[in-house]
Amino acid sequence: MTQTATKNRILDAAETLIARDGYAATSLRAITMEAEANVAAIHYHFGSKQALLEALFDRRVGSVNDERLRRLDEAEQEGDRVPPLEEVLRIFLEPALCRLGSEDPGWTRFTQLMGRIQSESGEHVQAIHHVFSRIRERFVAALHRSLPDLSAADIAWRMHFLIGSMCFLMSDPCRLSVMTEGRCDASDPEQALTQLVAFMRGGFASPAASLETEPHS
Amino acid sequence: MTQTATKNRILDAAETLIARDGYAATSLRAITMEAEANVAAIHYHFGSKQALLEALFDRRVGSVNDERLRRLDEAEQEGDRVPPLEEVLRIFLEPALCRLGSEDPGWTRFTQLMGRIQSESGEHVQAIHHVFSRIRERFVAALHRSLPDLSAADIAWRMHFLIGSMCFLMSDPCRLSVMTEGRCDASDPEQALTQLVAFMRGGFASPAASLETEPHS
DNA sequence: GTCTATAGACTGATAGAC
DNA sequence: GTCTATCAGTCTATAGAC
Secondary structure (H helix, E strand, C coil): CCHHHHHHHHHHHHHHHHHHHCCCCCCCCHHHHHHCCHHHHHHCCCCCCHHHHHHHHHHHHHHHHHHHHHHHHHCCCCCCCCCCCHHHHHHHHHHHHHHHHHCCCHHHHHHHHHHHCCCCCCCHHHHHHHHHHHHHHHHHHHHHHHHCCCCHHHHHHHHHHHHHHHHHHHHHHHHHHCCCCCCCCCCCHHHHHHHHHHHHHHHHHCCCCCCCCCCCC | HHHHHHHHHHHHHHHHHHHHHHHCCCHHHHHHHHHHCCCCHHHHHHCCCHHHHHHHHHHHHHEEEEEHHHHHHHHHHCCCCCHHHHHHHHHHHHHHHHHHCCCCCHHHHHHHHHHHHHHHHEEEEEEEHHHHHHHHHHHHHHHHHCCCCCCHHHHHHHHHHHHHHHHHHHHHHHHHHHHCCCCCCCCCCCHHHHHHHHHHHHHHHHHCCCCCHHHHH
């Protein structure tokens, strides 16, 4: 399988650079230098810069999201069980966060990439978002069952806050380490998961501050 | 003061485009087209693309952060008072979020820009971050006084989650609206502030899930 | 203070040899 | 499947007329 060695080197290099600098700031030339390849090889294997980004996701995102769905299915036992809030949060977060501190540097890179891309805009990112929509729907539903007193709108807001915090954490684990002078290490999955689950449990369980004009539907 | 009309048009155009597309994806040419100016004018008034970004912040960020500090000073009454958690959260969030729904479209643009830039990386963003460090320190201290049972590390983690959610919300208010088919409107400051404060109050007040190996310092 | 013109490097993408 | 060479276009930045 040495035939695809270049292809994999390109994928690895693109993962590294886009995770670090973002999509727009990463040029194909920078990727080829990192991969010790050339621009023609990228276009041969992928066709375009955007298709390369999609290939990056195809290679790894299924593994993360399948694990989330499988564990949620297990926890729900075909609808017979309503898993408690903390369990749903952990099932959503752990498959992503545990890879952030993986021994495989490829997974570390990809997890950062996932976080960074979510914060970007433009057409290239819209082509990616669809792979998360099914995940989103399932977990919004599960969270709503765990928190029946909240309105659908409340759940949507809080899911948004959860994703924001998670992506901010994943996209650059160094940011927190630098700001705390090393006391907090976002690339330690155990620390990150413990802290994020504890915080989000409190946030989701917080009483709804409904606006007076908006009764539950 | 018609002498600076071009300069202001450039600032407005840059604000709009960088807020929407990010720094790297926004070219000076795109800015000149939006501003009905030319690249030479940008270099005359600002010197470089990065200096233009810094000028964007200089124009507005002081107003937001001064309001935060002034209100926090008031609430603390020169150290005689420990404002409760919710008050600190509101003082931090309101000056930013209320501008997201401002009648002045300039403030809407700038608030989005603030959220987006925080999620980016690269040298251009490091030149900006220093304007937030003082704010960060003051509010971390205030939060810690409101929550004396948490360790400094816990506060740092939770401040990170707060900033992540806030920036995710500000950087693209449409994201949430689209995903909820209009039921949640992130550009409505009252909704956004109510939801974010309610969530963060629960998150910060959540019992610390200290790792067994890490006693409080 | 604003413009045109242009420098010099880089962009994504392609053609065609091997 | 990988390469060199090159396309047409864009990038930031600058020089110099007005």
